[in-house]
Amino acid sequence: MRKLTAVLLAGALAMSALTGCAGGSKEAPTTAAPQETTKAAAETEAGSVAAVDNSDKTIYVIVKVLGNQYWSVLQAGAEQAGKNLGCKVVVVGTALESDIEGQLTLLQNAVSAQASGIVIAPLDSVSLDAPITEAFNSGIPVVLVDTVIKSENYSAALLTDNVEAGKTAADEMIRRLKDRGISEDEVAQIGIQVGSTGSQTIIDRVKGFNEYWEENAPEKWVVLNDDIKVNEGDISKAVGFCQDLLTTYPDIKGVFGPNNGSTVGFVTGLTEAKRTDVTMVGFDFSAEIETMIRSGEYDVASVVQRQYFMGYDGVKTALDLANGETVAEKAIDTGVALVDINNVDTEEIQGIVNP
Template structure:
């Protein structure tokens, strides 16, 4: 019965969020289309050419993805070019960039799709031309790709939910008192975010006390930090019983952490994804309570470059999905060797 209720909650909340997206579509921030590809490595004649297309050029998370691809190109002796979008909802620019990669004679494309559905046809077009297609971070709704390096996002969402419950308990909140948790996401068009949110809500509905609820007013920031900060302020102003906030991605987590610090709301637990100076400051503070689910996005692109070259050489992949793993960081495990290693990569 709990599983049925959990699925129903997830479905309703995802529809609510999609409705919010449609309502706010008229106020999407202005942004520049994606720039042309730039060399990421030294370009040498006779080497294979790999084109990396990321979701957001203005993000700590994606800077690390770029670092991984650059290191892969240098270590495995290939040319790597890259570009990406100025807003995570800009799937049209990614479609154009794939066409440009085809025209430039790409041997392989590494893509982090901004829209898992709308980009499927263009991904199939690249794949049909014999160009190796490696997805990173986010899956697409098509089988026309060679391999995807990403986080198991359903499990990651469940882990974030468990961490939120643990931190709320550690903060001293009673199971009998009313506790509300706000949620902020960057986008609803990617499978990554939908799976994280589904995992979070499923775990919460199964294990949270009855008086602890997730606010159905899910905030959507379009991958824009300023908008994310305003979304956070709306949550704080409109829900007096809010005691926790969850960010499904780097932009949302950065906005939540920055606003919680600005408003001096040390009573609120912050759980999010990835590394940024803002969430790191809260985790390192004795006053605030915060955690973040660290992905291994450096490995996604580094291994993606290596695998792309193997595919070009005729190697067959045994599986199409490679889980790159996650690590939760909080104030209790900052000095753990595995956490330190992941943090070092995530700092770029």
């Protein structure tokens, strides 16, 4: 049996196995759809509570990387919620995914400012667990978005079921390789790079990808789990790692980017090398991957999340909790969708990527 656990992610994936979903299935994974799928619907929903005076409430939203296109969409949702619901929203973030200390400082600042609620996407699921627990225990509602921590010490979480999302990416990769005519008897290598080894989001996506791959891919199609690259959110590193994989592995047939930065690195590296023979499945919808998809020259798809609604509903949930309400469900799966050249301009996809 091929080795499934990457050396770089071994410890983290072991922890993930205690809390993740069950093993892979031979059936293609399904994607969950949230109850609301449009910006207008979210704003209509807000109408029922907009009459409440929330002018004395301040919700801090702590994203991973401020200015990153993925997080900018989440920020837009959070800020729109603030406008609709009449509360103040303060959005802050770090410059790099590796700046865990920086995010810790931002969290401490929010607590010191006596925030009415905190919405946070933890950079590291282990390192941020204790400080988030401390904030939660202080009585401040803490809503996690995109990424969970290792404990249950938070008020609510809005995020993608990342194990299932990883399976969706693996299913798409296998389908595309077969459509390209890659023989099951042909050696095919799949390269991976990640933004961080400490993000539970990334850990779970790689876990889901490997589980589905083991159950469904031909034996000679292997994931390069012994050489997963870690770019720490640095796009220049991500591009360099793409080039390294293309040079080192002559039988590479596909690459998988489980987060936005890694996907951008693969897009840039493949484009610069003009490697139209390599299939890419990534995550999120940056300007770079949109250009690659629309070019029609590359075999590419991306798993897109509904981060606008993570931001909007994250603020709404934190505000509701600050006003003494409770949540019906502690964890809410916001769902994913696959985008490629065939559906990029559909109403459904545009409602997600350009809310």
